[in-house]
Amino acid sequence: MKTLPRIVVLGTGGTIASTASDATTLSDYAVTQSVSALLGEDSGIERLMRVEYRQPLNVDSREITNSMLLALAAEVEAQLADPDIDGAVITHGTDTLEETAYFLSLTLQSSKPVVIVGAMRPSSAISADGRLNLYNALVLAASPKARGLGVLVTLNDQFFAARFVSKFHTTRVDAFGAPDQGSLGSVRDGQVHLYQVPVGLHPDAPTFSLAGLARLPDVDIVYDHQSAGLHHYRASIDAQVAGIVVAACGNGSLSPNAQAGLAQAVKAGIACVRSSRVPTGAITHSRFDEAGGLVAAGAHNPQKARILLMLALTVTRERDALQRYFDGC
Numbered sequence: 001m002k003t004l005p006r007i008v009v010l011g012t013g014g015t016i017a018s019t020a021s022d023a024t025t026l027s028d029y030a031v032t033q034s035v036s037a038l039l040g041e042d043s044g045i046e047r048l049m050r051v052e053y054r055q056p057l058n059v060d061s062r063e064i065t066n067s068m069l070l071a072l073a074a075e076v077e078a079q080l081a082d083p084d085i086d087g088a089v090i091t092h093g094t095d096t097l098e099e100t101a102y103f104l105s106l107t108l109q110s111s112k113p114v115v116i117v118g119a120m121r122p123s124s125a126i127s128a129d130g131r132l133n134l135y136n137a138l139v140l141a142a143s144p145k146a147r148g149l150g151v152l153v154t155l156n157d158q159f160f161a162a163r164f165v166s167k168f169h170t171t172r173v174d175a176f177g178a179p180d181q182g183s184l185g186s187v188r189d190g191q192v193h194l195y196q197v198p199v200g201l202h203p204d205a206p207t208f209s210l211a212g213l214a215r216l217p218d219v220d221i222v223y224d225h226q227s228a229g230l231h232h233y234r235a236s237i238d239a240q241v242a243g244i245v246v247a248a249c250g251n252g253s254l255s256p257n258a259q260a261g262l263a264q265a266v267k268a269g270i271a272c273v274r275s276s277r278v279p280t281g282a283i284t285h286s287r288f289d290e291a292g293g294l295v296a297a298g299a300h301n302p303q304k305a306r307i308l309l310m311l312a313l314t315v316t317r318e319r320d321a322l323q324r325y326f327d328g329c
């Protein structure tokens with residue numbers, strides 16, 4: 001007799017694990033629930049798979065630090081190394097979910113499905129979305145169709161590649177999307193519908209080994225704007241960060257003080273990446289990048305550029321080599 005798939009769920013907190021004072025309070029709530037309580041009793045999941053729960057964290061995702069990311073990656077990797085485990089689901093706050101998803105997609109070595117899931121409404125809400133999102137995530141993680149797709153993110157019945165997904169709405173349940181690349185598929189009535197497989201993942205993915213890595217290099221994000229000051233860059237230089245990602249204007253264009261600040265940062269040996277405030281599209285190479293020691297982020301938004309830069313800096317500080325990492329897609 002075929003045994004049921006075995007899926008491990010790792011809880012990290014977020015709205016999916018939160019409750020508010022009453023059913024119609026949708027935006028003022030706190031993390032209160034343990035991961036094992038999130039699906040509830042009546043889903044029938046036990047007929048489809050064996051599920052076990054771990055609770056590495058239980059926090060709002062804005063509280064997640066680099067060292068928590070490293071510990072989470074190690075725990076997921078250890079779970080997936082168990083030959084009896086078929087896949088993993090990670091419950092996570094939506095605010096920084098795409099950062100964790102991209103980090104794991106660049107570092108996990110296993111081809112077993114890893115699905116990250118959150119919710120936009122606390123579990124106490126009328127029409128809370130967390131239970132169905134979690135159910136869908138379990139179905140996806142147990143599906144052979146999800147193998148080899150890299151880290152996936154699911155909310156609101158759709159799933160996306162970690163590389164491309166972003167949060168685009170502050171409150172609605174359809175907050176996540178990948179406007180340029182689209183969703184990879186959907187989960188409906190317990191069935192996975194796969195529409196496309198992600199091409200354009202990093203060419204060497206999974207690229208970065210975390211073995212022996214005690215901490216990640218510090219990388220700041222600086223937001224550019226009209227009348228921007230130089231002091232943000234000075235602060236990063238004084239803090240001796242390893243990298244700066246600038247959320248530049250348009251196609252990575254820089255205000256005068258951003259140009260000056262980045263020039264000073266490059267001179268101080270800091271790796272500097274031009275990303276954009278614009279949510280879609282890619283930053284194209286500029287003829288000034290090479291001479292100025294700058295790297296163009298391609299289609300990485302600032303928060304994903306920060307993740308990639310931290311990892312790339314564990315391998316190289318050389319500008320052209322860093323640029324090649326960002327040229328991956």
Ligand code: SIN
Binds near residue numbers: 014060062094096119
């Ligand atoms: C969080 O990111 O932890 C809070 C917001 C959410 O999960 O939607």
